[in-house]
Amino acid sequence: MGNRTAIYDAHVEQGARIVDFGGWDMPLHYGSQIEEHHTVRTDAGMFDVSHMTVVDVQGADATAFLHRLIANNVDKLKTPGKALYTCMLNEDGGVIDDLIVYFLSKTEFRMVVNAATREKDLAWLEGQAAVFDVQVSERPDLAMIAVQGPNARDKAAACLAEEDRETALSLGPFVAAPIKDLFVARTGYTGEDGWEIIVPESQADNLWRAFADAGIRPCGLGARDTLRLEAGMNLYGSDMDESTTPLESGLGWTVAWEPEDRRFTGRDRLEAQRREGVPRRLVGLLLEDRGVLRSHQKVIVDGVGEGEVTSGTFSPTLGRSIGLARVPAGAGDKVTVEIRGRRLMARVVRPPFVRHGKAKV
């Protein structure tokens, strides 16, 4: 038996097929992964993401600590609650993890990091924090529910206390606010509108059931993966890891180069790559032939070299296979992918594949 979230019993009652995910017993789907996927694109679905790791950073040096720790710059965050997506790099510019950091005040931030990387992240944070006046505290007492889809905010708001609804519904994109015991953020991992709600463990099961009663469909990790891939969002451990830099992972946009004297960890390597040319890049692939892209399939770029599919799936929205692949820098817009001994044609595209329910490729 793995770790179980506070909502586990509800998943089982709702018919979930449970699988092991990084040591957690999590729902893969509740019957049909594809129907769950379409529900998020067209209506409202919810995900138990309580396995993710919430970390609070507090102290006089909190801002200085984050200036060093992450490749994006928290100085972009001017208003309380504003969120930033970023990578946390090692000395060699490799990605230790990707995370979201919420600005609460100059001395107070909240981060959400991945579940599978929890231990190494916490060890790294502790090591990096040693020379700063800052407290890094994991919050295992908190659960998290993501409600996603064009109708998700309206349906979820109806489950909040009446006086809290307006506050929640007025949150702008990528902004969060504490609302009583909840921390409601207008963020997500699907390419649709919605909230990620951090909730005390003791209240998580009730909130999940209230959302279900309000017509928000429980969705599993399977749909979460096809949705994020359609949205062109990376998955840590598949699309990037410590052997790749953000520049080789389609995440150059998350690196804040200015001001030049902000020497975040890994910066030297990124600057060298930028100077000398980034050897590989992460691109979107749209399979032209019939078949399904899967991670680790070989990508052949004629006359240039080879690469690899890092994530691949069947896109329920597009009705064909899509993927992300790391290819040599000189790749053009046509490549072939080796699938079960055959070479199939794929077109190189710029993600996202789908955004707000609409095909973008």
Add this chain to the structure above:
Amino acid sequence: MSNVPGDLKYTKSHEWVRSEDDGSVTVGITDHAQSALGDLVFVEPPEAGSEVSSGDACAVVESVKAASDVYSPVSGKVAAGNDALADSPELVNQDPYGDGWIMRVEADDPAELETLMDAATYEATLED
């Protein structure tokens, strides 16, 4: 509980086989197999006229999550692959023993069917 029709033969790798009146056999994957795979999104049945050998991979079924081989339960010549699956792979999920069939084979040796499991034996393997 999985549906395991009594009039079919089964393999350990979750294929089913039905003897047809014309002497050919129809092959598909079981209800248990389609349920374990989840929503199918791509099926590649063998081409008519190709030779298959018992125990060899003869078709591919891919769900949202993964690709799996279908192993031929018998040796023989493929009389037909189910071309409807190209556009509607979900037929395997919806009707694994009917419209979701994978291929029809003219078996070299009809006695080979006797080496396959009956429904009760197959059902017992699912309980382990």
